[in-house]
Amino acid sequence: MQFLLEHWRDGVEILILWIGIYQLYRTFRATRGASILVGIVMILAIVTSLAFLFQLKVIAWILTRAGLFGVFALVIIFQPELRSALAKLGSSKFFTFTKNQQLEFTGMLADSAIQLSKHRIGALFALERDISLQDHLETGVPLDAEFSPELAQSIFYPKAALHDGGMILAQNRVAAAGCVFPVSQREMSDRTLGLRHRAAIGLTEETDAVCVVVSEETGSISIAENGKLTRNLTDTEFREMLEGIFLPEQKQNDDDAEETLDSKDNRIDSSDRDLVSD
């Protein structure tokens, strides 16, 4: 009891630090700087342990003094992530969308891409996830507008001023249009793949964004994720894939419901067979 009374503050401190470090890790784990941070922490941990183990006083002294510069270095390395985290603090990133809002947005995006495809209007959408697309947003025209299929159609209409380039969707809103994305430099086996599709692959190689491409030439719809392009999706496949990415639970429920129906059908089928054989 005496021990608890004396040391409860230490426990609270450890808990606060643990929560803080875990939240930092969660914020940065999906970013490009995450591997750099892990590398720096590992090197620092090894060198510090060696310095204290072998009583290397000068190195230990340098490490303690270098800590301050280390903080500056981290601020510079994580500048894009910090900037977007601060911007999101002021906006609504911490506001999580309800399932219904997400379902509505995904449905609207699917409707929009299918409409564009029917009219053979070329389009490129990039959907921001954990990694900020701020750098790419700055290559285009910031909009911060509510998304609607009509707006997408007006923007990608071939004679419109912003039809060239990609549209960035962040927080279920149109963040910008006319943005230039990095074109994938990977050796493509398919030489028919033009710049719009390669830009979708390039952006999803560099970030965790998901891209939707509508081909002007063929009207086909493709989705790029993690640098992989899934092409020529039918309307149903496209809707299902979008749902699978943005509403995995919803998709799972739908699949389960379908499976239950299928198994019921199978049961009916087998009983029918019995009837026939009898």
Ligand SMILES: Nc1ncnc2c1ncn2[C@@H]1O[C@H](COP(=O)(O)OP(=O)(O)OP(=O)(O)O)[C@@H](O)[C@H]1O
């Ligand atoms: N780096 C880029 N970032 C964003 N959009 C781009 C980029 N490069 C090209 N685009 C868009 O792609 C259009 C050119 O597409 P291109 O015909 O080369 O590609 P594609 O993949 O064959 O597409 P489509 O099937 O629609 O013709 C440009 O008009 C421009 O709007």
